[in-house]
Amino acid sequence: MAAIIAFAPLAACSDEGKLVLHTASGDHAFHVEVVDTPEGREKGLMFVQDLADDAGMLFDFKEERPVSFWMQNTLIPLDMVFVGADGVVKTVHANARPMDTTSIPSGAPVQYVLEVPGGVAASIGLQPGDTMIHDRVGKKTK
Numbered sequence: 525m526a527a528i529i530a531f532a533p534l535a536a537c538s539d540e541g542k543l544v545l546h547t548a549s550g551d552h553a554f555h556v557e558v559v560d561t562p563e564g565r566e567k568g569l570m571f572v573q574d575l576a577d578d579a580g581m582l583f584d585f586k587e588e589r590p591v592s593f594w595m596q597n598t599l600i601p602l603d604m605v606f607v608g609a610d611g612v613v614k615t616v617h618a619n620a621r622p623m624d625t626t627s628i629p630s631g632a633p634v635q636y637v638l639e640v641p642g643g644v645a646a647s648i649g650l651q652p653g654d655t656m657i658h659d660r661v662g663k664k665t666k
Contacts (some may be wrong), residue, residue, distance in 0.1 A: 539659065540556075540558045540658070540659050540660065541555055541556060541557070541558075542554070542555065542556070542658075542659075543555075543556045543580070543582060543638070543656060543657065543658045544656070544657040544658075545605075545613075545638075545648065545650060545654060545655070545656055545657075546654055546655045546656075546657065547648050547649045547650050547651065547654045548649055548651070548654075549648055549649040550648075552578075552648045553578060554578050554579065554580050554638075554640065555576075555578060555579050555580075556579070556580045556581060556582045556638070556658075557580075557581050557582070558581075558582045558584060558660070559581060559582070559583055559584070560583070560584040560585075560586060564583075565583050565585075568581060568583070568593075568598070568639065569581055569598055569600075569602065569639055570596070570597040570598055571597060571598075571599060572598070572599065572600060573599055573600065574600070575600060575602075575640075575641045576641070577640075577641055577644055577647075579640070579641070580638055580639050580640040580641075581638070581639045582636060582637075582638050582658065582660075583636060583637040583638075583639070584635065584636055584660055585634070585635050585636070585637075586635070587609075587635060588608060588609050588633040588634060588635045589633050589634070589635075590629065590630055590632070590633055590634075591606070591629070591630045591634060591637060592627045592628060592629045592630065593620070593627075593628045593637065594624065594625050594626065594627055594628060595620050595621060595622055595623060595624045595625070595626075595628075596623065596624075596625050597623070598620075598622055598623065599622050599623070600622055600641065600642065601619045601620060601621065601622055601641070601642025601643070602619075602620045602639045602640065602641065602642055603616060603617065603618050603619065603620070603639070603640050603641070603642055603643065603644055603645040603646075603650075604616070604617040604620055604628060604637055604638070604639055605637065605638040605639075605640070605645060605650065605656070606630040606631065606632065606634040606636075606637055607634055607635065607636040607637070607638060607656050607661075608632070608633070608634055608635060608636075609634075609635040609636075609661070609662075610661070610662070611655050611656045611657060611658070611661040611662065612653065612654075612655055612656075613650065613651070613652050613653060613654045613655065613656065614630065614631065614632040614634055614652060615630060615631040615632060615652055616645050616650055616651070616652065618642070618643070618645055618646060619642040619643060620642070636656065636658075636660075636661075638656065
């Protein structure tokens with residue numbers, strides 16, 4: 525029985541469309557679209573008009589490196605969560621402004637960037653040092 529309980533958080537992430545953020549306030553599940561190509565990363569959430577509070581987009585850069593985002597042609601505010609290859613949250617940029625072309629840097633080398641609706645990170649108490657669980661974390665991607 526202990527094995528079932530110990531692996532319960534991993535079961536919540538049994539496919540690439542599921543992701544969990546572990547924070548001091550608990551575990552928070554999200555449905556995400558994964559993008560890992562230059563074309564997919566370039567488009568991102570441009571022109572999306574609505575995003576559920578438990579939805580987002582996970583960008584996988586396939587290796588750790590400094591990255592930078594902007595909000596050109598993005599119509600809704602977004603929180604950007606910059607995450608290392610080990611799943612640890614490095615930085616959080618809250619409420620990026622729609623249509624703003626100002627660069628938003630990761631502030632540290634990261635492999636993943638999670639975009640969720642603006643305000644979600646604060647509502648779940650997400651902080652640097654919290655963790656992200658997803659099928660890709662800890663695995664080599666091609």
